[in-house]
Amino acid sequence: SQQGEEDPQALSIQEGENATMNCSYKTSINNLQWYRQNSGRGLVHLILIRSNEREKHSGRLRVTLDTSKKSSSLLITASRAADTASYFCATCSGTSYGKLTFGQGTILTVHP
């Protein structure tokens, strides 16, 4: 079963706009990670946020984590056409080290 559920399932925006994707999960976690996937193949790691962290930045990416609500968000600022991809959140819980449980993903399309 999928631990993470993401919304929206699809997001279409214009270049330069910000894109926000949300992820909810059910059980306690050690960390939450966001990945990007182009063309249905390999995933690229974007950012990892630990359970004791609330916010993290990396370039144009900002991730927040609210463990009380069991939710996370990924914000991409000043989006570019090259950001077009599927974005997945993945959780790692304390009961099974190494095992990532992925959400269904958000398909982001950035129009030039």
Place this chain on the structure above:
Amino acid sequence: GAGVSQSPSNKVTEKGKDVELRCDPISGHTALYWYRQSLGQGLEFLIYFQGNSAPDKSGLPSDRFSAERTGGSVSTLTIQRTQQEDSAVYLCASSLVPAGDSYEQYFGPGTRLTVT
């Protein structure tokens, strides 16, 4: 440096045949993971190796699936008597230590398996 590599990149096989999928992790990464991605099921965890042992193989869908890792490096995922529902992209990932210790996983490009 070199990333995670997988071979073959594409595999078409007939129902009932056995297939072997190979993963070469990043050098020095002790943890190795297999996942599969299909339209109906999304991204699913299959098995996790720490060194040559597999502490978590809870995601293997049936006893037709097995995996091994030798020398703390290369891993092979074997599917026996393939079925059409085995068609998916099989992804391998590696990391320095288990993700529970807050290290990211690096993914290979995947093997697209099609069972006809």
